[in-house]
Amino acid sequence: MSLIDQFKNGLARSKSGFISRLDGLFGGGEINEAFYEELEEILVSGDVGVQTSVKLVDQLKEEIRRQKIKAREEARNLLLQLITGIMKPGETSVEQDEQPFVILLVGVNGSGKTTTAAKLANLYRQERKNVLLVAGDTFRAAAIEQLEIWAARAGVELIKQQPGSDPSALFFDAINAAKARAVDLVIGDTAGRLHSRHNLMEELNKIHRVIGRIMPGAPHRVLLVLDATTGQNAVAQAKSFNQSLAIDGLVLTKLDGTARGGIVINIADELKIPVCYVGTGETMDDLAPFRPEEFARALLED
Amino acid sequence: MFSNLAEKLQSTFRQLKGKGKLSEKDVDTAMRDIRLALLEADVNFKVVKDFVTAVRERAVGQEVMSSLTPGQQVIKIVNEEMTRLMGDKQSGLAKSNKGQTTIMMVGLQGSGKTTTAVKLAGHLRREGRNPLLVAADIYRPGAVKQLQVLSESIGEKCYSNLEADPVEICREGLQISEKESFDVTIFDTAGRLHIDDEMMSEITGIKNEIKPDEVLLVVDAMTGQDAVNAAASFHEALGLSGVILTKLDGDTRGGAALSVRKVTGCPVKFVGTGEKIEALEPFYPDRMASRILGMGDVLSLIEKAEATIDQDKAKEMEKKLRKQQFTLEDFRDQIAQLRSMGSLDDILNMLPDGGYIPKEIKQMSLNEDSFKVVEAIIGSMTGNERQDPTILNSSRRRRIARGSGTTVQDVNRLLNQFNQMQKMFKQMNLADKKGSSKKMKKVKKKFPF
Numbered sequence: 001m002s003l004i005d006q007f008k009n010g011l012a013r014s015k016s017g018f019i020s021r022l023d024g025l026f027g028g029g030e031i032n033e034a035f036y037e038e039l040e041e042i043l044v045s046g047d048v049g050v051q052t053s054v055k056l057v058d059q060l061k062e063e064i065r066r067q068k069i070k071a072r073e074e075a076r077n078l079l080l081q082l083i084t085g086i087m088k089p090g091e092t093s094v095e096q097d098e099q100p101f102v103i104l105l106v107g108v109n110g111s112g113k114t115t116t117a118a119k120l121a122n123l124y125r126q127e128r129k130n131v132l133l134v135a136g137d138t139f140r141a142a143a144i145e146q147l148e149i150w151a152a153r154a155g156v157e158l159i160k161q162q163p164g165s166d167p168s169a170l171f172f173d174a175i176n177a178a179k180a181r182a183v184d185l186v187i188g189d190t191a192g193r194l195h196s197r198h199n200l201m202e203e204l205n206k207i208h209r210v211i212g213r214i215m216p217g218a219p220h221r222v223l224l225v226l227d228a229t230t231g232q233n234a235v236a237q238a239k240s241f242n243q244s245l246a247i248d249g250l251v252l253t254k255l256d257g258t259a260r261g262g263i264v265i266n267i268a269d270e271l272k273i274p275v276c277y278v279g280t281g282e283t284m285d286d287l288a289p290f291r292p293e294e295f296a297r298a299l300l301e302d
Numbered sequence: 303m304f305s306n307l308a309e310k311l312q313s314t315f316r317q318l319k320g321k322g323k324l325s326e327k328d329v330d331t332a333m334r335d336i337r338l339a340l341l342e343a344d345v346n347f348k349v350v351k352d353f354v355t356a357v358r359e360r361a362v363g364q365e366v367m368s369s370l371t372p373g374q375q376v377i378k379i380v381n382e383e384m385t386r387l388m389g390d391k392q393s394g395l396a397k398s399n400k401g402q403t404t405i406m407m408v409g410l411q412g413s414g415k416t417t418t419a420v421k422l423a424g425h426l427r428r429e430g431r432n433p434l435l436v437a438a439d440i441y442r443p444g445a446v447k448q449l450q451v452l453s454e455s456i457g458e459k460c461y462s463n464l465e466a467d468p469v470e471i472c473r474e475g476l477q478i479s480e481k482e483s484f485d486v487t488i489f490d491t492a493g494r495l496h497i498d499d500e501m502m503s504e505i506t507g508i509k510n511e512i513k514p515d516e517v518l519l520v521v522d523a524m525t526g527q528d529a530v531n532a533a534a535s536f537h538e539a540l541g542l543s544g545v546i547l548t549k550l551d552g553d554t555r556g557g558a559a560l561s562v563r564k565v566t567g568c569p570v571k572f573v574g575t576g577e578k579i580e581a582l583e584p585f586y587p588d589r590m591a592s593r594i595l596g597m598g599d600v601l602s603l604i605e606k607a608e609a610t611i612d613q614d615k616a617k618e619m620e621k622k623l624r625k626q627q628f629t630l631e632d633f634r635d636q637i638a639q640l641r642s643m644g645s646l647d648d649i650l651n652m653l654p655d656g657g658y659i660p661k662e663i664k665q666m667s668l669n670e671d672s673f674k675v676v677e678a679i680i681g682s683m684t685g686n687e688r689q690d691p692t693i694l695n696s697s698r699r700r701r702i703a704r705g706s707g708t709t710v711q712d713v714n715r716l717l718n719q720f721n722q723m724q725k726m727f728k729q730m731n732l733a734d735k736k737g738s739s740k741k742m743k744k745v746k747k748k749f750p751f
């Protein structure tokens with residue numbers, strides 16, 4: 001069978017190939033080396049990464065030995081527990097005494113920042129918050145128009161400047177305006193940037209500093225927007241962005257595809273950065289708080 | 303961790319040396335290194351399995367076992383297999399003989415289709431063609447505007463129609479292209495998931511309408527294991543003709559390139575290396591192979607250096623190096639030249655990890671500010687000190703720090719970096735005499751310092 005057929009028969013169409021394989025794996029039979037090997041493979045194929053997969057399987061082995069577990073079914077539950085133990089959900093409340101609460105969205109190119117900004121605006125607008133969007137990507141072609149359309153759809157205000165203008169200056173104005181207008185929540189979009197670009201990371205750092213100068217303690221939540229299809233490079237992304245401006249949480253986007261986003265386990269484990277929300281589509285309503293149980297099940301079964 | 307497979311393999315085999323012949327089990331150890339390195343680079347696990355099997359067969363059967371340098375032999379096989387899989391040679395764009403060439407961009411959301419469509423238009427223009435862009439993404443907010451703005455920025459025409467559906471837009475675009483004597487039409491389509499049946503049937507509809515010469519799948523180089531699923535589905539639905547790999551300007555190893563190539567059999571035709579419209583480059587299979595393997599894109603670096611470095615100066619420098627007369631002033635010139643090669647991040651990304659470049663140098667940040675510090679420190683030295691930094695005792699260092707408005711630590715760090723660089727040259731010279739690898743010789747010749 002050619003490789004392409006394998007994929008067609010397997011995972012390509014839906015996640016069902018994955019499920020049946022796992023049913024086979026956890027359905028019955030004894031717990032042996034082959035079982036562990038296949039388990040490791042499933043984790044690796046979900047982008048968990050070799051090191052973290054091996055670590056998880058080793059921990060599982062240890063627990064199975066300690067608890068004298070014999071059935072694969074029970075082993076699955078143990079693994080689910082292990083993963084959910086690492087994946088504590090990030091904070092999503094935007095309540096605080098002093099207004100406004102400021103969220104800043106950052107990430108590499110095309111990960112879904114602008115769409116997530118719209119989704120968040122929509123979410124908190126529905127909670128009757130007075131939301132202000134900031135079109136902080138002054139660089140990419142039509143990025144401002146993109147967020148402008150979203151802002152209109154979500155029914156929230158938008159602060160913008162000319163394309164090419166200094167984003168720090170824009171945020172300076174935006175936070176001041178938010179204070180004056182009794183805004184509850186400011187959501188700032190930023191231009192996509194690869195974490196390896198020193199000067200672009202500096203720019204982000206400057207935006208952060210400017211916001212903090214006008215409102216000490218702000219931004220209150222910096223979210224790294226991560227595409228679920230990303231492989232091992234996501235760890236480098238999280239490290240660099242975290243170094244530049246202390247990331248509070250992740251938004252894992254595009255989970256409606258066939259990728260399972262397993263790399264966030266590594267990020268949560270190593271960098272202690274939790275996932276706050278997941279993106280599951282291209283409309284404003286396709287955003288949900290992160291639920292570790294669901295995530296782990298999707299990674300391992302359905 | 304597995305940043306340099308070449309080194310890892312060398313060391314594995316070094317441990318095994320002196321055991322006479324290598325056993326199959328020894329080879330297994332090496333194969334495990336290879337497997338890990340490829341998985342770390344995001345090559346799909348099934349593809350990895352096939353690859354390792356192929357390498358193993360060649361490694362076990364052949365003269366490798368009895369060779370004096372089995373490590374190098376295996377590295378060679380790995381590299382060859384990888385390059386072979388990536389496609390032995392470069393492949394260009396199809397050129398239709400009916401006068402009109404049609405190119406369709408497809409892919410997942412955010413992979414870089416719109417940007418790459420305009421990059422291609424720019425590339426074709428430089429080749430003397432007359433391209434028209436067609437905006438067929440009616441879904442993503444601002445998508446049409448994005449294509450318009452980007453097209454305009456390089457003076458290319460873009461057709462759009464906010465009232466029509468994507469199939470109509472493409473049909474109209476093609477008609478206009480033919481009527482107004484454009485000779486290439488590039489269709490930018492909306493991002494879509496390969497499991498979205500409705501959107502997949504829409505794109506099949508577009509394809510049937512325009513019967514493109516090229517259907518190019520645009521793939522984000524940072525994609526993980528899932529790359530194969532999307533690629534296989536797009537290929538099955540549309541019959542792809544090629545792949546473009548974007549965002550290679552980052553530090554991803556880009557194993558998705560191998561996965562996608564393996565499941566579709568389609569060549570990678572171009573790579574995107576930046577957000578700017580000029581940042582489109584031909585695809586070199588051998589370079590991609592060594593990047594995935596973590597052996598550094600030495601060749602790209604050489605070319606880049608070649609393009610920017612003053613050749614006479616480079617020759618002069620080489621002479622100095624041979625005589626080991628590399629002074630602090632030369633050091634400063636070299637850093638200035640490095641800066642003119644573009645972002646240092648870019649350059650360092652292409653260097654082989656570990657290996658030849660000492661970490662003191664790799665960690666040197668060469669942004670504008672730190673270069674000013676280097677200038678200031680060297681500027682505060684006397685002529686004698688610059689020629690012979692060994693005379694820099696602590697009181698001289700303190701004086702220099704004061705004079706340059708820096709700290710003694712800054713001065714020490716710079717001297718340390720200078721020493722490392724000198725040491726590196728000595729090693730290069732030595733290696734050269736011993737007849738080291740051809741690649742390294744080339745680097746040495748072309749590298750600015």
Ligand SMILES: Nc1nc2c(ncn2[C@@H]2O[C@H](COP(=O)(O)OP(=O)(O)OP(=O)(O)O)[C@@H](O)[C@H]2O)c(=O)[nH]1
Binds near residue numbers: 108495
């Ligand atoms: N299927 C799916 N698509 C998404 C999701 N989130 C975003 N997208 C799509 O991904 C593409 C890129 O999204 P953007 O919001 O523009 O991404 P960005 O990070 O702002 O991009 P840049 O500003 O160019 O760096 C768009 O086509 C979005 O519709 C999601 O959760 N699921």
Ligand SMILES: Nc1nc2c(ncn2[C@@H]2O[C@H](COP(=O)(O)OP(=O)(O)OP(=O)(O)O)[C@@H](O)[C@H]2O)c(=O)[nH]1
Binds near residue numbers: 110192411493575581
């Ligand atoms: N660094 C870098 N960024 C790139 C490259 N190619 C595209 N981008 C950026 O990636 C982001 C997404 O690019 P788009 O061209 O909008 O992607 P798309 O596939 O058209 O997105 P959708 O239409 O939403 O599916 C933008 O921020 C681009 O500037 C590249 O080679 N390198």
Ligand SMILES: [Mg+2]
Binds near residue numbers: 113114137189191
């Ligand atoms: Mg954006």
Ligand SMILES: [Mg+2]
Binds near residue numbers: 417439445490493
């Ligand atoms: Mg697009």
